[in-house]
Amino acid sequence: MFTPQGPTLRELAVQALSSIEHGYDLLAPKFDHTPFRTPEEILDAVGKSLAPMGPFDAGLDLCCGTGAGMEVLRGLCRGSVTGVDISAGMLAVGRARLGGALGGARGPAVAFVRADARSLPFGGAFDLVVSFGAFGHFLPRELPGLFAGVHAVLRPGGRFAFPITAPPRAGSPWYWALLGFDTVMRVRNAVRRPTFVMYYRTFRLGDVLSELARAGFRTELHPLTGFGRRGDGSPRARMVVATRADGPAGGRGRGPVVTSPPAT
Structure with missing residues (x-):
């Protein structure tokens, strides 16, 4: 298929x-x-938008899958790149793709760690955390714990970045397709265990920004202009950049700041 x-x-x-x-x-x-798999166009756009904010030392790809996002991190980080995922099979493919640990003159050291993103086995070791296409696997009630965990593994001033696309227009073919998919998944999870959580309509920008602020982040929205704009002038795709404020998680964040994309 x-x-x-x-x-x-x-x-x-x-x-x-x-x-x-x-x-x-x-x-x-x-x-x-x-x-x-996250399209190369999105990976490239996020990498180009993050580049002026670096260089970074240590980067983490949250829910790394087969390592597509780690390729982005390898171009942004000087010291180390780590991928974390719950699937041993996905990690094995990622290791094979990226050739295991690299370092020295050839680039940052690369490591893969099997763990649940909701319980990350790291201290405050990273300057940059990225994630691509994984948030549909988390229920809305899990976002506070997920974001608090990311906050904890970032050094003060570290950034958490991910792309987010605008929802399809109500009544459009994509709207009905995503609604139908989510409905089928909810029925499946109501009648079968274990559940397979994958919903396309639960990761809403307003809710995400509120939860990031609660976790202690201040957030900026960077339009990914290469994907165009909707009829109302809003961008079809944005990059969320959440910066860890000094101090522990829990209330030091502020509302989002909408900025122009960095020059590339």
């Missing part, structure tokens, strides 16, 4: 009826041949 190298419809059905962890273990060998 999708390409001759991609998963079959039966393989996708088996994945959807599994847990998140086991489902991605099954999908891992063919994941990079599906539309689920």
Whole structure:
């Protein structure tokens, strides 16, 4: 399905009826041949927008999958790049793609860690955390703990960056497609265990900004202008950059600041 190298419809059905962890273990060998992988256009846009804010020393790719985001981090970080994911299968593919640990003159050291993003096994060791396409796997009630965990692994002044796209126009074909997908997933999770959490309509920008502020971040929105604008003039895609304020998480953040994209 999708390409001759991609998963079959039966393989996708088996994945959807599994847990998140086991489902991605099954999908891992063919994941990079599906539309689920973050497009290169988004990866490149985020990398170019972050570059003027660096250089960074240590970077973390949250829910790294097969390591597409780690390629972005390797161009931004001088010291080390770490990927964390709950799926051992996805990590194995990522290790094979990036060639294991690299360092010295060839670039930053690269490491892969198997862990749950809701319970990160790191101290305040990172200057930059990125994430691409993973937030649909977290329920809205899990965002406070997720963002607090990211806050804890960042050094003071460290940044948490991720792209977010505008929702489709109500009544458009994409609107109905995403609504239908989310409805099917909710029915599936109501009647089958373990659940497979993957919702496309629960990660709303307003809620995200509020939770980031509660976790102790101050946030900026950088339009990714290469993706155009909607009819109302708002950008189709933005990069959220949340900066860790000094002190512990919990209330030191402030509301979002909308900025122009950095010069590239």
